[in-house]
Amino acid sequence: MIKRRKLHILTCLLMMMVLLLLLLSQQRSEETIKYFPLDSSIAFTSAETKLNLLQETGNDQYQVKWESNSTLDDPIYLRQDISILFMDGRLKGIKGLWKEQEKNINLEVIFEESDSSHFQAITFHHGEAHYPNDEIKSVQQMTTDHLYVIDSPYTALESFRLPSSHLQKEWKETIDRTTNQQLQFVWKEWLKVSNINSNDYQLYSLIDLIQLEKQPIEGLTLHQTKRIIGQLWEGLYKNYILPVANKPETKNQMMPIILIDKNLDHLIVLFTNERNEVETLYQKLSLDN
Known part of the structure; x- marks a missing residue:
């Protein structure tokens, strides 16, 4: 009887350990983006990010749809998409989705906002x-979208990507000037606190990384650039995205800035944490597969 009870307890413990290992394995696959050598036999058949103004909701607010989707020809072991939204240069939200044995990822968020703004x-x-x-x-690809929304008591609610009227041009210039002044001031402070000489680096805002989707980093091939971008997003996910994604106090953070060493030795990402302290992500540039 005692032996049977011990065997039962041992079996239960083993089952619990197996379940725990399975849960931890699943969590690791869901909570990481890992760079591996790019597969030349696989490419996205479609991938896009979209921002669209929907409607007014009353109380001087309006709805915006933020969505992204990507598709492969066939399912692969793990699909992961992560999308980051900024409003006037400040963090508005982060959304991600992970699926195993999948070819499609679709993300969609509808949110309310007020006042004239630039969403990226x-x-x-x-x-x-x-x-x-x-x-x-x-396999990897970056996509982006942006949208200006003009919410003024003197004109009808409207949105645009490229201005098509004199009034839209004026609004764009006003919003861009205010946003750029704030970003430049904050980035300058971050560089000062981190004791970094910006003249030694190529500078990109997080949104401007899209330029490197088709244009290589100066001095590198496009293939080497894609490798660096993949490794960069791996670091961003672990050190920036995961820590801030579910913390309300991290909203409204200013957009991170990426500095790529002109000697192609390393890159640095500067951003702030939930305590508004400057964080530094340092990565050596690995150019070989």
């Missing part, structure tokens, strides 16, 4: 393909 979103579409002998490769 960037999405990193990613996937892992697993092959025999533990070979893992990846």
Whole structure:
């Protein structure tokens, strides 16, 4: 009887350990973006990020739809998309989705806002393909969208990406000037606190990383650039996205800035944490597969 009870307890403990390992394994796959060598045999058939003004909701507010989607021809081991939204240069939201044995990812958020603003979103579409002998490769692409919304008591609610009237041009210039002044001031302070000489680096805002989707970093090939971008998003996800995604106090943070060493030795990402302290993410540039 005692032996049978011990066997039962041992079996239960083993089952609990197996379940725990499975849960931890699932959590690791869901809570990481990992760069692997790019798979030349796989490409996204479609990938996009979209921002659209929907309607007024009363009380001087309006609705905006923020969405992203990406599609492959066939399912692969792991699909991951992460999208980051900024409003007037400040963090508005972060959304992500992870699926196993999937080819499509669709994200959609409808939110309310007020006042005239410039919304910018960037999405990193990613996937892992697993092959025999533990070979893992990846597929990746960045997409972005932006939208100006003009909410004035003197004109009808409207939105645009490129201004098509004199009034829209004036609003764009006003919003851009205010946003850029704030960003430049904050970034200058971050550089000062971090004791970094900006003349030694190529500077990109997080949104401006989209430029490197088709244009290589100066001195590198496009393939090397994509490798660096994949590794950068791996670091961003672990050190910036995960820590701030679910903390209300991190909203309204100013947009991070990326500094790429002109000697192509390393890159640095500057941003602030929930205590408004400057954080520094340092990564050595690895140019070989």
